[in-house]
Amino acid sequence: MSAVDSSNVQIRPMPHLGAGAVEYLGLHAIERRRRPLTMLFGVCMGFLLLDGDHHWPVQGWTRELLFVAGISLAAIGTLGRTWSNLFISGYKTKYLIQTGPYSMCRNPLYFFSAIGMLGIGLCCGNLAIPLVMTISFAIYYPWIIRSEESRLAAAHGDEFTAYCRRTPAFWPQLSHYEEPEAYTMIPRIMRKNIADAYWFIPLAALAHVVSGWHLAPWLTASGGLW
Numbered sequence: 001m002s003a004v005d006s007s008n009v010q011i012r013p014m015p016h017l018g019a020g021a022v023e024y025l026g027l028h029a030i031e032r033r034r035r036p037l038t039m040l041f042g043v044c045m046g047f048l049l050l051d052g053d054h055h056w057p058v059q060g061w062t063r064e065l066l067f068v069a070g071i072s073l074a075a076i077g078t079l080g081r082t083w084s085n086l087f088i089s090g091y092k093t094k095y096l097i098q099t100g101p102y103s104m105c106r107n108p109l110y111f112f113s114a115i116g117m118l119g120i121g122l123c124c125g126n127l128a129i130p131l132v133m134t135i136s137f138a139i140y141y142p143w144i145i146r147s148e149e150s151r152l153a154a155a156h157g158d159e160f161t162a163y164c165r166r167t168p169a170f171w172p173q174l175s176h177y178e179e180p181e182a183y184t185m186i187p188r189i190m191r192k193n194i195a196d197a198y199w200f201i202p203l204a205a206l207a208h209v210v211s212g213w214h215l216a217p218w219l220t221a222s223g224g225l226w
Contacts, residue, residue: 063125067208070122074204077116078197084108085193090186096156098163100179104172106163107145111170114141116200123204125211145169 058066080101087100088109101108114137121130149169153160167176 058125058127063211066122066125070119070124070208071201071204073115073119073122074200075119077112077114077119077200080112080115081109081197081200082194084112085190085197086185087183089189089193093151093155096152096159096163098167098178100183101172103167103178104174104176105168105170106149107170108172110141110145111172119200120204120207123208123211125208 084101087097087102091097105111114134117133117137118130121133124130149160149164156163167173
């Protein structure tokens with residue numbers, strides 16, 4: 001068998017994937033599937049909302065009070081995620097952020113996501129949806145948190161171990177709050193994260209409107225949406 005002459009073969013370097021692609025490839029499968037699973041869960045909640053007249057409905061002043069509470073929680077979730085993103089945008093995994101909201105708990109983004117999600121649920125006009133949302137979050141997101149923190153532990157070692165000892169994982173401890181006098185953010189990444197954070201309030205308002213369809217005379221007379 002004759003040898004292959006490789007002297008004329010041009011060897012090109014692999015293209016640089018970029019920090020975002022490298023970080024994505026380093027994610028655990030459960031983290032990479034978080035966004036599509038969240039979208040699928042949202043679709044399921046939408047179908048439950050459309051049939052919400054049959055699942056522990058609330059009406060009258062109770063419904064309006066739940067809407068006020070829900071839209072308030074959605075706003076808190078939006079502002080909290082924006083605040084957390086201000087500190088983490090562009091620094092995730094590469095640096096161990098321990099100031100601002102990250103001085104009170106290790107996962108403020110997920111804490112405020114839970115608040116915003118509960119706010120959307122309370123605006124749905126029945127008690128089944130916020131209950132399902134809360135249980136689903138409590139089951140799924142601890143897996144996400146453990147996966148992310150395993151990468152942080154590998155990247156930062158003893159520093160992350162010390163951070164875990166003094167900072168709770170999920171529930172903020174206000175007495176631990178620290179903030180720097182100045183902080184540098186990356187506008188391009190921050191702009192994207194702001195857009196991602198502002199869906200709580202529109203979805204909460206939409207949920208309230210859709211749940212109101214079940215109270216419409218023309219709809220109740222016809223037997224509901226289905």
